[in-house]
Amino acid sequence: MRLRIVCRLATDGGELACSVFDLPVSKSTCTHHFRVLRESGVIQQIYRGTAKMSLLRTEELERLFPGLLDSVLTAAHHQEQRLAGQ
Known part of the structure; x- marks a missing residue:
């Protein structure tokens, strides 16, 4: 589930409501x-009115772990x- 969340945030590239x-x-x-x-530092969450918005911390992750996020998303x-081809 967490990987789905990260992939969706990376694909959409902006803030998304939960x-x-x-x-x-x-x-x-x-x-x-x-x-x-959020607690592991992968995403940031902020409130916009009553909506809780999530944002992938791409720049911070790249600075701390160069290439990791791209590798995870590619994998x-x-x-x-692979699963779609089965």
């Missing part, structure tokens, strides 16, 4: 995954393609 993520888990589990990503894309 409500736009269609994850096959309960709301509380979804909240847990966002909290883990996720290859896995998605």
